[in-house]
Amino acid sequence: MKRNQARECIIKTASLLFYKQGYSNTGINQIIDEAGIAKSTLYQHFRSKEDLLIAYLEETGVLTLKALKDAAQSGTTPLEKLVAIFDYLEKLVGMDEFYGCHFLNIVYEMPNREERAREQIRRQKNLVRNLLGTIIEPLNKPELADEIYTLFEGALIAHKVHGANWPIRSAKNAVLQLV
Incomplete structure (x- = not known):
């Protein structure tokens, strides 16, 4: 090899x-x-299991961001792009091989002293947050980026807790009302 x-x-x-x-x-x-x-x-x-974890988080981060950008491309307006992201998320969580958000799963396991992994997860999550901010930029409502990001993350967490898709649909409905 x-x-x-x-x-x-x-x-x-x-x-x-x-x-x-x-x-x-x-x-x-x-x-x-x-x-x-x-x-x-x-x-x-x-050199270590942690180095391997960082490589996993980096690679998964690239793939995740690409998938979200690709999903957004199916819309033309900011609202359509956001809805497309939540539609993608709903399809994703419905897959048999979906075990939750890669990054949230890891952060739940990490003791606070594992700062290197937490920093990598923050970087990835900030990229998602920035993507949402870029999408809503034409609306001149920058505060919405954090609100939509919170809905996105909350939907992932609630899906993990409840094992159902209603949190994703609820988050999407809230986005429809906000935007």
Whole structure:
């Protein structure tokens, strides 16, 4: 296996395991076994489990932001773009392989001393917040960005708690009233 392929395989394996069973419940040996690599190969690419977590968060952040931007592109007005994002979110949470927001799942597990992971999660969440701000910019109501962001995050949390789609629909309805 080439160097880049090994790194990608490690990240892919760790990402699946972190997402499905949690960061704390995933051990380095399990990642090594499921990736089919030697322990030395893992440590050539990542000095620690935390380094692997950061790589997972970075890669997942890029994919998440792209998916939200792509969803927004189906609308032409700010309201249509926001509705499209919430429609995408509703489809996403309805998938069999949806186990909650990657970033919220990790932040719930992290002790406060794990600042590096928390900072990476904040960066990703701020990118989502900034995307929403960019979408509503033509409305000249910058305060709405934080309100819509709070609805977005709250919908994800409530979906995780209730295991139902009504929080996403409720958040979308609130956006329709705000905008």
